[in-house]
Amino acid sequence: MELLVKHIIKKKLGGLLLKTIIPIFVLCLSLWYPVDTSYGAGESECRLFENLFADHVKQTGKICKVEVSRKNLNVSVEGVKVSPELAGLSLNADFERTENTTIVLGEFALLPQEVNPVIDALRKGGIQVSALHNHWFEKPMVLYLHFQGKGETETLAQTVKSAIDVVQQK
Numbered sequence: 001m002e003l004l005v006k007h008i009i010k011k012k013l014g015g016l017l018l019k020t021i022i023p024i025f026v027l028c029l030s031l032w033y034p035v036d037t038s039y040g041a042g043e044s045e046c047r048l049f050e051n052l053f054a055d056h057v058k059q060t061g062k063i064c065k066v067e068v069s070r071k072n073l074n075v076s077v078e079g080v081k082v083s084p085e086l087a088g089l090s091l092n093a094d095f096e097r098t099e100n101t102t103i104v105l106g107e108f109a110l111l112p113q114e115v116n117p118v119i120d121a122l123r124k125g126g127i128q129v130s131a132l133h134n135h136w137f138e139k140p141m142v143l144y145l146h147f148q149g150k151g152e153t154e155t156l157a158q159t160v161k162s163a164i165d166v167v168q169q170k
Contacts, residue, residue, distance in 0.1 A: 125159025
C-alpha cells in the first residue's frame with residue numbers, strides 16, 4: 001500500500017510539475033530575459049557592407065551606415081574654403097533590415113557632371129532618386145542627390161557601390 005501511495009503522489013506531482021510549474025517557470029524566464037526578435041542589422045549584416053565599402057562602414061543601432069568623404073573637392077562658400085565635413089561633402093547610404101526586406105536611404109554630394117551617371121547607376125539597381133538640390137551658393141556648385149530603395153540587401157549594397165564607383169572613377 002505504501003508503494004502505491006508513493007506512486008500516486010509521484011504521478012500527481014509529476015503531472016502538476018509538467019502541466020503547471022514548468023510552464024509558469026518558462027513564462028517567468030521569458031519575461032525576465034526577453035528574446036530579441038528584431039530584424040535589424042546584426043554584426044554579420046554589416047560585414048557584407050564592410051566587404052564592399054572597407055572602413056567606410058559604421059553600425060549605429062540596427063543601421064549600417066556607409067559614408068565616403070569627398071576630400072578631393074575644394075569648395076568655397078562666400079569665398080572661404082570650407083572643410084568637407086562642414087559642407088556635408090560625402091556619399092552617404094544607410095541600410096536597415098526590416099521583417100522581410102532591406103531599406104536604403106542616402107544622400108550623395110555631387111558635382112553637376114557626376115549627377116546623370118550616378119542616377120543611371122542607381123536606377124539600374126532599382127533605387128529611386130527622390131530629390132536633387134543645392135544647399136549653398138558654393139564654388140564649385142555641389143548638388144545633393146537623395147535616394148531610396150527597398151529590396152535584397154546584397155543587391156542594394158552593390159547598386160550603391162556602383163554609384164560610388166562612378167564618382168570615384170572621375
